Amino acid sequence: MDYLSENITNTSVATCCLALIGGLGNKVSFPNTQPYNDSINTYFSQQNSNLHPLCIVSPTTAADVSTAIKTITSTLETTNFAIRSGGHAPFTGASNIANGITLDLRGLNRITVSPDHTTASIGVGAAWGDVYSHLDPLGLSVAGGRAAQVGVGGLTTGGGISYFSPRYGWTCDTVTNFEIVLANGTIVNANEHENPELMIALRGGSNNFGVVTRVDMKTFEQGPIWGGSVYHSVDTYQQQLEAFAGLNSAEGYDEHASLITSFGFSEQGKAVVNSIVYTKAEENPAVYRPFMEIPKLFSTVRIAGMHEMAMEQGSFSKEGKRQMSVVMTHGSTLPMLNAVYQHWDSSLKGVEGIPGMVWAISLEPLPPAIYSRNASKNSLGLDDASGPLVVTLLSATWDDESDDEKVEKAARELFEHIENDARKLGVYEPFVYLNYAAPWQDPIASYKSECVERLKRVSLDVDPKRLFQTKIPGGFKLPK
Numbered sequence: 001m002d003y004l005s006e007n008i009t010n011t012s013v014a015t016c017c018l019a020l021i022g023g024l025g026n027k028v029s030f031p032n033t034q035p036y037n038d039s040i041n042t043y044f045s046q047q048n049s050n051l052h053p054l055c056i057v058s059p060t061t062a063a064d065v066s067t068a069i070k071t072i073t074s075t076l077e078t079t080n081f082a083i084r085s086g087g088h089a090p091f092t093g094a095s096n097i098a099n100g101i102t103l104d105l106r107g108l109n110r111i112t113v114s115p116d117h118t119t120a121s122i123g124v125g126a127a128w129g130d131v132y133s134h135l136d137p138l139g140l141s142v143a144g145g146r147a148a149q150v151g152v153g154g155l156t157t158g159g160g161i162s163y164f165s166p167r168y169g170w171t172c173d174t175v176t177n178f179e180i181v182l183a184n185g186t187i188v189n190a191n192e193h194e195n196p197e198l199m200i201a202l203r204g205g206s207n208n209f210g211v212v213t214r215v216d217m218k219t220f221e222q223g224p225i226w227g228g229s230v231y232h233s234v235d236t237y238q239q240q241l242e243a244f245a246g247l248n249s250a251e252g253y254d255e256h257a258s259l260i261t262s263f264g265f266s267e268q269g270k271a272v273v274n275s276i277v278y279t280k281a282e283e284n285p286a287v288y289r290p291f292m293e294i295p296k297l298f299s300t301v302r303i304a305g306m307h308e309m310a311m312e313q314g315s316f317s318k319e320g321k322r323q324m325s326v327v328m329t330h331g332s333t334l335p336m337l338n339a340v341y342q343h344w345d346s347s348l349k350g351v352e353g354i355p356g357m358v359w360a361i362s363l364e365p366l367p368p369a370i371y372s373r374n375a376s377k378n379s380l381g382l383d384d385a386s387g388p389l390v391v392t393l394l395s396a397t398w399d400d401e402s403d404d405e406k407v408e409k410a411a412r413e414l415f416e417h418i419e420n421d422a423r424k425l426g427v428y429e430p431f432v433y434l435n436y437a438a439p440w441q442d443p444i445a446s447y448k449s450e451c452v453e454r455l456k457r458v459s460l461d462v463d464p465k466r467l468f469q470t471k472i473p474g475g476f477k478l479p480k
């Protein structure tokens with residue numbers, strides 16, 4: 001209160017924060033308090049930790065979210081707000097906002113399993129590590145994210161690539177019900193029977209329709225899995241690309257196989273890291289033999305539970321630094337994979353010497369087993385695609401804001417080159433994966449036009465005043 005009366009010049013936001021205290025009490029926090037600092041200091045990227053909302057709302061129930069949305073819509077005239085689950089989207093303002101209001105959903109983190117063990121109901125503010133530590137002891141799992149600290153809300157509404165995706169599809173495909181608070185504050189369910197078009201919209205449509213508060217996900221029986229990280233010299237790149245193309249083009253993709261092949265540069269030098277995970281407790285399955293035959297430097301491969309694997313995958317990223325990701329999709333031919341590697345290698349001259357720089361390009365198989373399994377029931381628009389695809393992701397981490405421009409220039413140039421080659425080689429695929437996209441990319445516009453039209457129709461239906469298009473500037477919006 002003192003803070004508000006002494007510091008606030010933006011009276012409409014201040015009025016809104018005061019009204020929020022009226023409905024939500026100490027679930028509203030202000031700068032220089034512990035809950036507020038805890039919220040802004042736990043974003044993945046420095047870009048988002050540096051943004052200071054006027055107040056942060058931390059609901060613990062869907063009813064709290066409804067109260068917040070009703071309050072915001074009744075008092076808010078000129079102010080914007082942001083929605084945050086795990087806070088792992090890296091670019092500025094994706095899930096935080098300067099001088100506005102942030103809804104921090106991390107308190108919506110309840111995880112329960114239905115009595116028949118077929119469904120896990122998961123609060124969107126849970127991190128995937130929490131989900132696996134709950135499900136592992138029950139001998140169950142869900143097709144969720146691979147890194148422990150990433151949030152359920154953002155990953156699921158943007159698609160979601162899981163170790164289990166070749167068996168079950170995108171994470172969003174495995175959600176049987178979304179609980180969501182709409183712009184008018186009502187809490188509704190979106191599933192096959194109630195609001196089915198909204199369910200499809202939420203499978204890839206991100207924060208454009210409301211605040212998702214809970215997802216009910218299909219579970220499956222799952223014991224320990226085999227996998228880990230295998231480190232190699234970058235000199236082995238040709239063998240790596242051949243092994244990658246082989247795994248991703250095999251007739252009848254092995255649906256237990258998951259892979260991320262990364263070429264990384266840091267102040268310590270260059271290396272190749274294969275994150276391999278076979279979703280059975282089977283050592284050295286045939287599908288990875290070509291990789292295991294390549295001379296290695298170091299390996300963590302063993303049989304372990306999903307929580308342990310997710311902790312290991314999460315340990316690759318450095319929290320609290322400047323972060324960027326950029327993505328594109330293309331076919332899985334050897335010439336194309338070579339082009340990606342060569343362009344990444346040439347791009348290093350643009351980023352070497354930047355303090356704290358980690359510049360990694362990752363190749364992730366996207367076989368039809370993932371993208372076509374449920375293509376007509378999600379919004380990603382890949383039902384016309386064919387053959388094995390590759391999601392190519394650049395992840396960059398560095399120390400200082402003063403290097404942002406240089407990093408962005410290098411990243412844009414790298415992707416221009418990769419895209420040009422994909423077109424020349426006839427393997428360009430327009431799909432831009434939202435969860436990995438850079439702020440200058442337009443992932444929803446890359447979905448098939450019928451999907452975009454449906455997303456616009458659902459948006460008009462559930463949010464006729466366009467609250468989620470105009471008052472939540474962060475994240476990826478529907479095309480105009």
Ligand SMILES: Cc1cc2nc3c(=O)[nH]c(=O)nc-3n(C[C@H](O)[C@H](O)[C@H](O)COP(=O)(O)OP(=O)(O)OC[C@H]3O[C@@H](n4cnc5c(N)ncnc54)[C@H](O)[C@@H]3O)c2cc1C
Pocket residue numbers: 044082083084085086087088089090094095105124145146147150151152153154155156157158159160161162206207208210211212213314317435436474475476
């Ligand atoms: C270390 C790391 C590992 C990753 N691993 C994977 C992986 O294995 N597979 C994969 O597919 N992706 C992965 N990603 C990408 C990840 O899916 C995205 O960064 C995703 O946005 C993170 O979700 P979040 O809830 O943590 O993010 P947030 O930053 O909280 O949210 C991201 C976006 O979603 C919106 N949003 C969040 N919650 C809601 C909600 N409840 N209702 C409506 N809108 C909402 C936000 O407004 C924001 O625009 C990874 C990212 C990192 C940094």
